[in-house]
Amino acid sequence: MYWNLPNNHRKSTKKDLVGNSSLWESAMQNLQRFCVTAAAAAAAAANTAPNLNKTLIHRLSQEHASLWPTSLQALLLHSDAATAVGGLPARVTIYEVGPRDGLQNEPKKIPTDVKVTFIDMLTAAGFQKIEATSFVSPKWVPQLGDAKEVMAKIRRDPAVSYPVLVPNMQGLTGALASGCGEVAVFAAASETFSRRNINCSVQESLKRFEKVAADAVAAGARVRGYVSCAVGCPYEGRIDPKAAADVAVALMEMGCYEVSMADTIGVGTPASMEAMLTATLSQLRPDKLAVHCHDTYGMAIANILTALRMGITVVDSSVAGLGGCPYARGATGNVATEDVLYLLDGYGIQHGINMDAVLRASEYISNALGRPNGSRVARALLARRADASDAAASKSSAASVVGPVKPAAVAA
Numbered sequence: 001m002y003w004n005l006p007n008n009h010r011k012s013t014k015k016d017l018v019g020n021s022s023l024w025e026s027a028m029q030n031l032q033r034f035c036v037t038a039a040a041a042a043a044a045a046a047n048t049a050p051n052l053n054k055t056l057i058h059r060l061s062q063e064h065a066s067l068w069p070t071s072l073q074a075l076l077l078h079s080d081a082a083t084a085v086g087g088l089p090a091r092v093t094i095y096e097v098g099p100r101d102g103l104q105n106e107p108k109k110i111p112t113d114v115k116v117t118f119i120d121m122l123t124a125a126g127f128q129k130i131e132a133t134s135f136v137s138p139k140w141v142p143q144l145g146d147a148k149e150v151m152a153k154i155r156r157d158p159a160v161s162y163p164v165l166v167p168n169m170q171g172l173t174g175a176l177a178s179g180c181g182e183v184a185v186f187a188a189a190s191e192t193f194s195r196r197n198i199n200c201s202v203q204e205s206l207k208r209f210e211k212v213a214a215d216a217v218a219a220g221a222r223v224r225g226y227v228s229c230a231v232g233c234p235y236e237g238r239i240d241p242k243a244a245a246d247v248a249v250a251l252m253e254m255g256c257y258e259v260s261m262a263d264t265i266g267v268g269t270p271a272s273m274e275a276m277l278t279a280t281l282s283q284l285r286p287d288k289l290a291v292h293c294h295d296t297y298g299m300a301i302a303n304i305l306t307a308l309r310m311g312i313t314v315v316d317s318s319v320a321g322l323g324g325c326p327y328a329r330g331a332t333g334n335v336a337t338e339d340v341l342y343l344l345d346g347y348g349i350q351h352g353i354n355m356d357a358v359l360r361a362s363e364y365i366s367n368a369l370g371r372p373n374g375s376r377v378a379r380a381l382l383a384r385r386a387d388a389s390d391a392a393a394s395k396s397s398a399a400s401v402v403g404p405v406k407p408a409a410v411a412a
Helices: 021-035 038-045 054-060 064-076 098-102 112-125 149-152 168-177 191-198 200-218 241-253 270-281 300-309 335-348 355-369 376-402
Strands: 092-098 182-188 224-227 257-265 291-293 314-317
Touching: 038 300, 092 335, 098 112, 112 149, 112 355, 149 168, 168 200, 182 191, 182 200, 182 241, 191 200, 191 224, 191 257, 200 224, 200 241, 224 241, 241 270, 241 300, 257 314, 270 291, 270 300, 291 300, 300 314, 314 335, 335 355, 335 376, 355 376
Parallel strands: 092 314, 182 224, 224 257, 257 291, 291 314
Antiparallel strands: none
């Protein structure tokens, strides 16, 4: 089906967008009213289309009509994702990756019970998505060699998903045997990174994961995809946005319900994040994407804010900023969950997570690892609470030294 776009863009069809057809139809019924006159009518439509992201429509009205096919998909936001403030979503889902991505590169062996307690604390904090571990060979990732035991011991909440990373069919078999209802697969946007990380080309890796994804879906499990090095690579430098977008589409077409675009080494900026997402949103709906940012250059929060303004509503993060990348010297951990929650709270964006409970989990895992908390927000809030506790204790101690106040004599 062709839409009423400029003649040189008639090749853009419904098939260009991977996702729910009913949502496409619903959104396009609104878009058809003003696609005829492109940018000029977009500004007017912003006042009459409450189900669309008005900020993006206004922005498009300033662009040349030739950009419409590239940007239309960014507009396909259902009324449930209506903007809260300044083009931001009303609600964001936090995909907690601390137990897997955060702990996998820790040099010292972490006891299984510590991991289990950590995951249980995250469940109690209100997370709906907690990436628990990876069914990978202990030879490659010794820290996660206890995946089966972890999955057997955690207290699973029926309302919470505990996805696990699976690098191959053997990993999928182990995950399904452990009762995992969701698995994750990965591919890189960088050829060099792919060869050094998993010893094969990007296309070869995608071919490998086709059967993994197909068998997972056949078994009733959901499949999530990751695109590593979506904006930058430790070996190749800047990554072509189209390369990242193409890998995301390939993952979606093999059965992934969602694809997380990862700034694996934390070199992204708001500009490179926008460029990558613009290319990807030309082929996939925003509700099919997530972002996964590392904070090596301190840009993670700014990059996430950019993604939110472009319609992304799922953010990967790690409590206490746990994580890193063994293939990128100097790369720091994932963006801290506490820092992301603080950002969302500042804009009044709902997330359903209890910050106090997150801080308890953050303090617990940092102490267990014997290292400083990697979250600026957690450090600040925990320090403030410690000061308040000390002040209260000091006041109580002073009162006990002075003793009770003797009541004044009552006249007869």
